[in-house]
Amino acid sequence: MSDHQKITDRIMAAVGGAKNVKTLNHCATRLRFTLADKTQFDIQRLEQMPEVLSAVNSGDESQVVIGANVTKYYAEITKNYHIREAGDGTKPSADHEKNILKRVLNAIVSIMAPIITVLIAGGMFKVVIAILALFGLDPKGVPYLTLSFMADAAFYFLPFMLAVSAAKKFNTNTYLAMMMAGVLLHPNFTAMVAAGKPIALFGAPIRLASYGGSVIPIILIVWFMSYVERFAEKIAPTIIKTMLKPLLVALITAPVALIVIGPIGSLLGDGLYTAVTFINQHTPWLVPTVVGAFTPLLVMVGMHVSLLPLATLSITRFGSETIMGPGMLASNIAQAGAAAAIAFREKQARGRQIALSASVTALSGITEPALYGVTLKYKRALTCVMVSGGLAGLFAGLTGLVRYSFGSPGIFTLPVFIGNNPANFRNALFTVAIAFGLTFNIYAKTKVV
Structure with a gap:
């Protein structure tokens, strides 16, 4: 039996066994379980394992924080345990949270977490193209244009990936959900939108909206489809259910998607776009400061x-973003600075090694080892991280720092800050220096109590 199998066996035992697991997904650092009985989620037992950084209940998810090796453990669990795949559409997904806002946030987290890898792939692909352009690749040439549409595929076809993820969350048919994404992105519909002439279906007007790269419309459509599918399951006679059920789902959902839900989602997106524009124009420092200060707390609850x-x-509307990148760059590097300061002050070799390793990992954009393994265990360290992250985020906001593509913010993904404005990359470097230097110096000079 391999070491990974031994560890995953212990993890599965601590979450109540395979029979207690309804669904399992993972993000960059966490195993995300949906359990039938959350009382069997043994946090204390999990956190006693050296391989587990932390365990937390977040909404309807029970999360085991592993770190960079999460994919290995996920693969081991899926290989050795028969865990039912969500998306059969016969039962509603259980979410016992009564607070509507929390339910919405939990759904967003569950749906977005599995596709982070794709966004990072597309984002870093764009970084490579930007670097090649700096070294002379012609932006009008075929190689540049070909590489560009390859990278853009991760964003334009985002509704397809979200359809899969949302189908699992809402426990409905994955392939019918992808069909709905296809309806939104079909070339014929895109051509109609581009033509700009009014279109209607049996007299019902269809809003001319572009859904490439959109997020909200497909999530709402798949949520609606989950109820349509359960309705079709109930009314379709058994003898013809195989044909009638999918027909009813498609026949009801597709028109409603284009006529009602898609436009609503598009309008919500426009509203968020307006809000982001207002913040960027009037208080550009606010979001990076808040995110820089409070990212550790958001990470702790998986939100x-x-x-x-x-x-x-x-990014899809402006070509850049200030919501996550600048503030999280400040926070991640601040975590690295705190862990480095702890390594500098730590007298025991084992503690020094752990802190130094966590610092290097945080510099690369993965902060869970530093957060759970170091800064939470030392008095005042987390406070230093939040203060320094907030101040570095404030600098990022005041200088107008933006991120042009996705990638876990750290020193290895700094090229995501390379764009048309040469000062932007310089400001990213200053943000890194402020975050690391402030945290290191503040904590190194803090009296140990």
């Missing part, structure tokens, strides 16, 4: 992913 739809909307 940092809830900012992703706004960041995605901003």
Whole structure:
């Protein structure tokens, strides 16, 4: 039996066994379980494992924080345990949270977390193209244009990926959900929108909206479709259910998607776009400061992913974003600075090694090892991180720092700040220096109590 299998067996035992697991997903650092009985989620037992950084209940998810090796453990669990795949459409997804806002945020986190890898892939692809352009690649040439549409695919076809993720969250048919994404992005419909002439379906007007790269419309459509599918399951006679059920789902959902839900989602997106524009114009320092200060708290409850739809909307509309990148760059580097200061002051070799390793990991944009393994265990360290992250975020906001594509904010993804404005990358470097230097110096000079 491999070491990974032994560890995953212990993890599965601590979450109540395979029978207690309804669904399992993962993001960059966490195993995200949806459990039938959350009382069996043994946080104390999980946190006693050296391989587990932390365990937390967040909404309807029970999360096990692993770190950069999460994909290995996820693969081991899916290989050795039969965990039912969400999306059969026969049962509603359970969410016992009564607070509507919390339910919405929990749904956003559950849906967005699995696609972070794709956004990072597309974002870093764009970084490579930007670097090649700096070295002379012709922006009008075929190689540049070809590479560009390859990278853009991650964003333009985002509704397809969200359809899959939302189908799992809302426990409905994955392939019918992808069909609905296809309705939104079909070339014929896109051509009608581009033509700009009014279109209607049996007299019902269809809003001329472009859904490429959109987030909200497809999530709302798949949510609606989950109820349509359960309705079709109930009324379709057994003898013809195989044909009638999918027909009813498509026949009802597709027109409603184009006539009602898609436009509502598009209008909500426009509203968020207006709000982001207002903030950027009047208080550009506010969001990076708040995000820089409070990212550690958002990470602790697993809600940092809830900012992703706004960041995605901003990049697709503006070509850049200030919602996540600048503030999280400040916070992540501040975590690295605190862990480095702790390594500098730590007298025990083991503690020094752990802190130094966590500092390097945080510099690369993954902060959970530093947060759970170091700064939470030392008095005043987390306070230093939040203060320094907020101040570095304030600098980023005042200088107008923006991020042009996705990538976990850290020193290895600094090229995501390279754009048309040469000062932007310089401001990113200053943000890194402020965040690391402030935290290191503040904590290094703090009296140990």
